[in-house]
Amino acid sequence: MPIYPLLSIVAAVAVVVAELAWFRSGLFRQPAYWVSMAIVYAFMVPVDGWLTKLSSPIVIYRESDTSGLRPVWDILAEEFVYAFALLTLVILVWDRAGRSDG
Amino acid sequence: MDHLDRYQYLLLMGLCLLVTLPLEVAFGARVWRRPRRLLVALTPAFVVFVAWDLWASATGTWGFDPDHTVGLTLPGGMVVEELVFFTVIPICTLLTLESVRNVLTGRVPWLPWPRPAERPAERAESTEPTGTGERPGPGAPARPGEGG
Numbered sequence: 001m002p003i004y005p006l007l008s009i010v011a012a013v014a015v016v017v018a019e020l021a022w023f024r025s026g027l028f029r030q031p032a033y034w035v036s037m038a039i040v041y042a043f044m045v046p047v048d049g050w051l052t053k054l055s056s057p058i059v060i061y062r063e064s065d066t067s068g069l070r071p072v073w074d075i076l077a078e079e080f081v082y083a084f085a086l087l088t089l090v091i092l093v094w095d096r097a098g099r100s101d102g
Numbered sequence: 103m104d105h106l107d108r109y110q111y112l113l114l115m116g117l118c119l120l121v122t123l124p125l126e127v128a129f130g131a132r133v134w135r136r137p138r139r140l141l142v143a144l145t146p147a148f149v150v151f152v153a154w155d156l157w158a159s160a161t162g163t164w165g166f167d168p169d170h171t172v173g174l175t176l177p178g179g180m181v182v183e184e185l186v187f188f189t190v191i192p193i194c195t196l197l198t199l200e201s202v203r204n205v206l207t208g209r210v211p212w213l214p215w216p217r218p219a220e221r222p223a224e225r226a227e228s229t230e231p232t233g234t235g236e237r238p239g240p241g242a243p244a245r246p247g248e249g250g
Contacts, residue, residue: 004163047191058167058170062162065162089146089147089150090144094140098136
């Protein structure tokens, strides 16, 4: 598997494992989390689409390092996996920090 | 227009901040108002994903169009805009999350549905109101001055 989708999947799995084994926050059982992710993904399409659109990209990928799958507006499929890992990690730490800080 | 083109990435990030800023107030997200907690929340992801970005930029998995970026780069070619990205996008996400939580738990006072905080265990029973001086059901608009 090319490096970018591979590392994205590794990152996403690592975050899920971190939640299940370490944070144990129950985040994945919270409807608010899934609703928020749906909203964020909806906004990701124009934002990430603008960054990676093939017509005039700001971020340019080496094609052989990617899956080549671009389901929505030239956004690579692995970008959605990458975003899941990045944003879920942020939320997990935010919630953990909030338990003491308020 | 050429010089404005180089700010495309930064302007996009600015737009994201601008669009999500009202969530802090209108939905009481309280993300910007908890800066210490925000800093803690951003740091681990920032470290991991910037390290990944530095590496991927240096090895050529991805690169950046010099015509659409301001031209400040870190060793390996990663543009400074990426640092902004890993700050701005998580903030937008947390603003969304906290807003959704406030909506779902009835903590947005101007929304027309009742506040579950006041009636803890009765959310599932949304059948006919049995009408003995109960508060209005989910469909009824709340009066502006009610409750405080």
